[in-house]
Amino acid sequence: MPFQFQDLKNHCPSEWRDYIEHSFVRQLGDATLAGESFRHYLKQDYLFLIQFARAFALAAYKSPTLADLRQAKDGMQAILDTELDLHIRYCRDWGISEDELANLPEARATLAYTRYVLDTGNRGDLLDLHVALSPCMVGYGEIANWLNQRAETIRGEANPYDAWIGMYESEEFQEAMQAEIRWLDERLADVSPTRFEQLTRIFRDATRLEIDFWEMGLNLSD
Numbered sequence: 362m363p364f365q366f367q368d369l370k371n372h373c374p375s376e377w378r379d380y381i382e383h384s385f386v387r388q389l390g391d392a393t394l395a396g397e398s399f400r401h402y403l404k405q406d407y408l409f410l411i412q413f414a415r416a417f418a419l420a421a422y423k424s425p426t427l428a429d430l431r432q433a434k435d436g437m438q439a440i441l442d443t444e445l446d447l448h449i450r451y452c453r454d455w456g457i458s459e460d461e462l463a464n465l466p467e468a469r470a471t472l473a474y475t476r477y478v479l480d481t482g483n484r485g486d487l488l489d490l491h492v493a494l495s496p497c498m499v500g501y502g503e504i505a506n507w508l509n510q511r512a513e514t515i516r517g518e519a520n521p522y523d524a525w526i527g528m529y530e531s532e533e534f535q536e537a538m539q540a541e542i543r544w545l546d547e548r549l550a551d552v553s554p555t556r557f558e559q560l561t562r563i564f565r566d567a568t569r570l571e572i573d574f575w576e577m578g579l580n581l582s583d
């Protein structure tokens with residue numbers, strides 16, 4: 362039976378659930394999240410996205426084929442032209458200027474996660490790197506979908522975090538998520554069980570670092 366992206370999630374169900382259904386996510390959906398926590402998260406996420414754009418540049422460098430190069434370019438473009446643009450506008454609405462963003466110190470959770478992904482990509486091949494990127498690429502789309510099917514989630518003006526959910530439920534983001542899953546499904550179909558075990562370790566670690574990122578937002582840790 363060939364491996365698929367879904368198998369990575371199936372191999373670490375508790376970590377994946379703790380990431381997708383984290384208290385930060387629940388509170389954001391219920392509109393009970395402290396504004397201070399959200400602001401702290403937003404600032405660090407700006408720094409995170411910059412490092413992730415670099416990770417896609419690394420994916421381009423590691424791409425052996427034109428199709429892989431295009432996939433890396435699309436990923437970088439999705440971050441630079443869509444997510445970061447929206448993010449900067451969103452930060453402005455929350456009283457955070459571009460000047461402030463440009464001068465922020467990186468929190469340890471941001472450093473740990475982003476440098477882990479870059480190091481995994483540097484040490485390994487393109488598949489290692491994409492697996493390390495996948496909790497980011499797939500998780501937030503899944504979080505938006507999970508929030509939308511949850512009875513407690515408040516949508517519209519009554520929820521100050523509605524636009525955040527809107528960003529990740531958008532067609533653009535959901536399409537980028539599906540493209541990443543398709544890319545991974547094609548590559549994972551050819552890997553041996555031993556190689557799959559190595560990739561599972563990377564996927565689990567990146568998912569744990571996503572959990573730490575939510576914790577950093579909730580605890581305002583630096």
Ligand SMILES: Cc1ncc(CN)c(N)n1
Pocket residue numbers: 406409410444496497498500501571574
């Ligand atoms: C920490 C984190 N993980 C994922 C995403 C979605 N690209 C994000 N913006 N920030």
